Amino acid sequence: VTTLSDLDTPALLLDADRLDANLAGMRRRAADLGVALRPHVKTHKSIDVAQRDAAMPGPITVSTLREAEAFFAAGHRDILYAVGIAPHKLDHVSRLRAAGCDLKIVLDNLETAHAVAAFCRTRAVTMPVLLEIDCDGHRSGIKPCDPSLLTHAGVLQQGGALLTGVMTHAGESYNCDSVEAIVAIAEVERAAVVESAAMLRAHGYACPTVSVGSTPTATYARHLDGVTELRAGVYAFFDLVMAGIDVCRIDDIALSVLVTVIGHQRDKGWIVTDGGWMAMSRDRGTAKQRRDCGYGLVCDTTGRALEGMKVSDANQEHGIVSGHATAVDLIGRHPVGSMLRILPNHACATGAQHDRYHVVRGTSLAVVDEWERFRGW
Amino acid sequence: VTTLSDLDTPALLLDADRLDANLAGMRRRAADLGVALRPHVKTHKSIDVAQRDAAMPGPITVSTLREAEAFFAAGHRDILYAVGIAPHKLDHVSRLRAAGCDLKIVLDNLETAHAVAAFCRTRAVTMPVLLEIDCDGHRSGIKPCDPSLLTHAGVLQQGGALLTGVMTHAGESYNCDSVEAIVAIAEVERAAVVESAAMLRAHGYACPTVSVGSTPTATYARHLDGVTELRAGVYAFFDLVMAGIDVCRIDDIALSVLVTVIGHQRDKGWIVTDGGWMAMSRDRGTAKQRRDCGYGLVCDTTGRALEGMKVSDANQEHGIVSGHATAVDLIGRHPVGSMLRILPNHACATGAQHDRYHVVRGTSLAVVDEWERFRGW
Numbered sequence: 001v002t003t004l005s006d007l008d009t010p011a012l013l014l015d016a017d018r019l020d021a022n023l024a025g026m027r028r029r030a031a032d033l034g035v036a037l038r039p040h041v042k043t044h045k046s047i048d049v050a051q052r053d054a055a056m057p058g059p060i061t062v063s064t065l066r067e068a069e070a071f072f073a074a075g076h077r078d079i080l081y082a083v084g085i086a087p088h089k090l091d092h093v094s095r096l097r098a099a100g101c102d103l104k105i106v107l108d109n110l111e112t113a114h115a116v117a118a119f120c121r122t123r124a125v126t127m128p129v130l131l132e133i134d135c136d137g138h139r140s141g142i143k144p145c146d147p148s149l150l151t152h153a154g155v156l157q158q159g160g161a162l163l164t165g166v167m168t169h170a171g172e173s174y175n176c177d178s179v180e181a182i183v184a185i186a187e188v189e190r191a192a193v194v195e196s197a198a199m200l201r202a203h204g205y206a207c208p209t210v211s212v213g214s215t216p217t218a219t220y221a222r223h224l225d226g227v228t229e230l231r232a233g234v235y236a237f238f239d240l241v242m243a244g245i246d247v248c249r250i251d252d253i254a255l256s257v258l259v260t261v262i263g264h265q266r267d268k269g270w271i272v273t274d275g276g277w278m279a280m281s282r283d284r285g286t287a288k289q290r291r292d293c294g295y296g297l298v299c300d301t302t303g304r305a306l307e308g309m310k311v312s313d314a315n316q317e318h319g320i321v322s323g324h325a326t327a328v329d330l331i332g333r334h335p336v337g338s339m340l341r342i343l344p345n346h347a348c349a350t351g352a353q354h355d356r357y358h359v360v361r362g363t364s365l366a367v368v369d370e371w372e373r374f375r376g377w
Numbered sequence: 378v379t380t381l382s383d384l385d386t387p388a389l390l391l392d393a394d395r396l397d398a399n400l401a402g403m404r405r406r407a408a409d410l411g412v413a414l415r416p417h418v419k420t421h422k423s424i425d426v427a428q429r430d431a432a433m434p435g436p437i438t439v440s441t442l443r444e445a446e447a448f449f450a451a452g453h454r455d456i457l458y459a460v461g462i463a464p465h466k467l468d469h470v471s472r473l474r475a476a477g478c479d480l481k482i483v484l485d486n487l488e489t490a491h492a493v494a495a496f497c498r499t500r501a502v503t504m505p506v507l508l509e510i511d512c513d514g515h516r517s518g519i520k521p522c523d524p525s526l527l528t529h530a531g532v533l534q535q536g537g538a539l540l541t542g543v544m545t546h547a548g549e550s551y552n553c554d555s556v557e558a559i560v561a562i563a564e565v566e567r568a569a570v571v572e573s574a575a576m577l578r579a580h581g582y583a584c585p586t587v588s589v590g591s592t593p594t595a596t597y598a599r600h601l602d603g604v605t606e607l608r609a610g611v612y613a614f615f616d617l618v619m620a621g622i623d624v625c626r627i628d629d630i631a632l633s634v635l636v637t638v639i640g641h642q643r644d645k646g647w648i649v650t651d652g653g654w655m656a657m658s659r660d661r662g663t664a665k666q667r668r669d670c671g672y673g674l675v676c677d678t679t680g681r682a683l684e685g686m687k688v689s690d691a692n693q694e695h696g697i698v699s700g701h702a703t704a705v706d707l708i709g710r711h712p713v714g715s716m717l718r719i720l721p722n723h724a725c726a727t728g729a730q731h732d733r734y735h736v737v738r739g740t741s742l743a744v745v746d747e748w749e750r751f752r753g754w
Contacts, residue, residue, distance in 0.1 A: 084639040262461040282659035
């Protein structure tokens with residue numbers, strides 16, 4: 001049996017027990033809300049991870065066409081590419097659709113609507129399109145109920161593209177500092193698409209899909225009346241940013257990075273490890289939260305959080321762990337060669353630094369499996 | 378001929394002309410200083426990139442044993458692994474050495490010195506070791522001229538390991554806010570190892586190698602008397618952090634990310650692109666500099682900087698470009714489907730998000746080659 005001490009470090013660990021609980025939790029939540037769940041696989045980019053969800057293969061959301069390729073090859077057909085389509089990517093989308101993938105695209109401007117319409121006309125193909133709604137000023141999207149929604153719908157319909165609905169993402173929910181704020185933004189997110197869909201329907205566009213999603217709003221929305229599907233991704237692993245806004249507990253975080261102590265700076269109370277930003281990513285998502293977790297919180301090898309200890313700084317292949325009570329303790333308890341587990345600020349970013357998950361379960365040190373992840377575009 | 382418009386985006390671009398000039402510049406600099414150059418390949422992790430340097434294959438520095446493996450396989454023998462060795466990695470080091478790789482390791486504490494000595498005794502092998510000196514309190518290392526240097530040397534020698542020298546890295550040079558400050562820290566870096574080597578020699582340890590290095594100090598050191606070799610990495614590509622401390626010009630930066638405009642938020646003056654943090658990395662190294670470049674500065678496809686434009690925010694696969702004068706200009710000049718090139722804050726971090734370089738030359742839009750890079754540990 002392989003154990004943690006057999007792994008080369010730094011190494012990405014995934015606690016399958018926590019993963020399973022997180023996946024099941026969001027399935028229950030979607031059922032309670034009465035909506036379909038369309039998980040966002042950008043967080044894990046792994047067929048093996050997706051398959052832990054009993055409802056898979058099933059509808060998914062992707063952030064790249066590479067993800068669409070990989071998940072289609074693994075048996076997923078119903079795929080939403082949730083980043084505004086660039087016109088030169090339509091050819092790639094069309095190849096996937098011709099191969100049998102029910103790939104849907106997203107757009108938020110007339111230039112792209114015209115490009116999609118022209119593509120469909122020229123190629124004599126149809127292409128399902130969702131209009132992106134900007135519910136919170138966070139990034140892309142057309143303003144809710146903006147009259148131009150009808151122009152977009154008209155352009156698409158005339159071109160032979162298929163307007164299948166509206167979608168939005170409450171990106172600002174990550175910046176909320178209270179559950180009440182998340183509840184409020186969840187309602188803003190819901191209303192933005194439900195009202196936009198109503199407007200389109202009032203003008204004769206069927207608009208069957210009404211899609212919302214972010215892990216915080218999915219967790220705390222009071223209701224999702226009028227919404228048909230929920231997209232969320234980071235809930236599979238959770239992370240310190242989510243814990244910092246009370247969307248999960250620290251003990252729900254399924255992802256960590258195993259590192260080895262390579263030295264100490266006794267006078268400063270530092271433990272130096274081989275887990276730098278290459279292993280953790282440069283994400284500092286907790287920097288503006290109530291609790292700044294540096295480059296990650298520190299656990300022992302069983303996954304138990306070590307009170308007050310965090311990765312306070314990181315170079316490419318060096319992590320500096322500080323916060324321990326006394327320097328004597330520090331070196332005695334964490335000698336050179338001993339290992340620690342670091343919880344990530346942002347699971348999507350930390351995962352992306354690695355090619356595989358070493359699978360563990362609960363507090364056991366046994367490595368029970370190895371799951372590949374992919375990357376690129 | 379492939380041109381930029383044939384590439385899927387986001388895509389990593391490398392200007393071979395700038396790369397060649399940067400590589401040659403540091404070779405000249407090392408020659409002027411009278412020291413050997415041991416380039417740090419952690420920046421590019423690419424055999425193809427290394428081979429642009431006329432002096433390659435030759436001595437190199439690595440940050441992971443994966444790099445040591447890959448570069449040894451490509452004909453490099455003289456390799457310094459410049460991250461403090463973890464005892465469980467000695468077996469891997471020893472396998473590489475047995476295969477003919479002259480791999481040298483680094484340590485900064487007695488626990489590791491004893492572990493290396495015991496390993497050498499037990500396996501009846503020798504292993505060249507450099508003691509790491511902490512010249513600026515940045516991360517690892519023994520204080521310059523600390524009496525414990527002699528204890529370390531003694532432990533290593535008795536075990537059959539080979540003390541070959543001392544090394545340091547002035548990591549704080551990245552935080553300097555003037556050339557004068559870099560000049561000063563370069564002298565601190567030089568003195569730290571030269572004086573430590575003198576102390577070891579006075580006690581009978583030959584200490585042939587005296588190694589310093591960082592791109593800023595390599596660029597501005599007044600002299601390197603007593604130093605035998607220079608390590609530096611990011612000079613191959615340069616980046617906005619280096620430009621921000623006057624170590625290079627913006628026009629020396631060889632690395633960029635090609636992105637496509639996917640939409641606009643007209644009221645805010647935003648261009649939305651498909652180049653998010655997955656393509657740029659989460660590195661915000663310029664955040665504390667005089668000029669905060671966000672997630673990168675924006676150029677046209679020929680590499681010409683667009684005054685005042687930067688990636689002001691980034692999601693996983695969305696970049697928000699702002700800073701353009703007027704919204705009319707913005708959409709007129711940068712319509713959906715057009716491409717931009719983004720200069721990175723930190724070349725090591727941005728490069729690590731990609732698997733290959735698309736090679737360009739100067740202002741030409743032709744893609745003349747594709748070079749692989751690797752990652753992992």
